[in-house]
Amino acid sequence: MRQILAALAASVALLMAPSGLSAKGATERIVISGGDLPAPIEITDPVVIQRFRIWAGPGTSSNEPQSLNADWSRGAAKPLEGAPVYQVSFVTTRGPYVVRYAIDAGNRGYVYLPGKADAEYEHNVWLILRGVEGAWFHARSEWEDLANPLIAKATKKR
Numbered sequence: 001m002r003q004i005l006a007a008l009a010a011s012v013a014l015l016m017a018p019s020g021l022s023a024k025g026a027t028e029r030i031v032i033s034g035g036d037l038p039a040p041i042e043i044t045d046p047v048v049i050q051r052f053r054i055w056a057g058p059g060t061s062s063n064e065p066q067s068l069n070a071d072w073s074r075g076a077a078k079p080l081e082g083a084p085v086y087q088v089s090f091v092t093t094r095g096p097y098v099v100r101y102a103i104d105a106g107n108r109g110y111v112y113l114p115g116k117a118d119a120e121y122e123h124n125v126w127l128i129l130r131g132v133e134g135a136w137f138h139a140r141s142e143w144e145d146l147a148n149p150l151i152a153k154a155t156k157k158r
Contacts, residue, residue: 024055025094025127032101032147035084041150051142054090054097059130069099069143070111076135077110085112086151097127101139107148109139 027049033040043049056067065073069088080102088111089096098120100112114120115134125133139147 025092027052027054027090027092029091031089031091031096032151033087033089035086035102035151036155037086037151038154041154043146043150048146052090054092055128057130058132059128066140066142068097068111069101069109069139069147070113070137071140072132072137074138076132077138079112079136080104080110088147092127094127095123097124101147103144103148103151107144109144109148110136111139111143112136 028044030043030049030052031040032043052069053064053067056062056064057070057072060067065071068090083102083104086101087098088101089098098114100114102110102112104110113130113133113135114124117134121133
């Protein structure tokens with residue numbers, strides 16, 4: 001029943017969207033919060049934001065091996081234990097798409113797509129259902145190169 005209501009809501013939203021907007025919605029900013037951060041980190045540079053496409057990868061027509069901030073080509077990864085977990089919100093004109101991000105002791109990143117038991121799941125799948133929710137994945141090196149130094153700098157200021 002929830003899936004039917006979500007599909008109906010998505011259809012109504014598309015019909016009501018101004019004609020100049022993409023049906024998928026443009027990403028406006030990326031926000032990293034939680035974990036051991038004293039304050040959220042906001043990424044607003046459009047050139048940077050466009051490199052992390054929400055509407056690509058598993059569950060999409062593109063099925064690209066790398067999109068969002070995950071390297072889908074490497075398959076699922078083992079969950080990290082003991083590392084701070086950050087919330088990464090890809091804020092679109094249709095609302096946020098939220099994943100979790102963690103960095104291991106070797107400075108390698110991992111991305112978790114919230115599963116059915118997670119609060120973010122329903123809104124995420126309203127935007128896009130990938131079919132891989134509830135699993136950890138290796139992060140794209142491009143995401144690690146962006147996020148890891150920002151997180152390290154923010155956590156050292158305390």
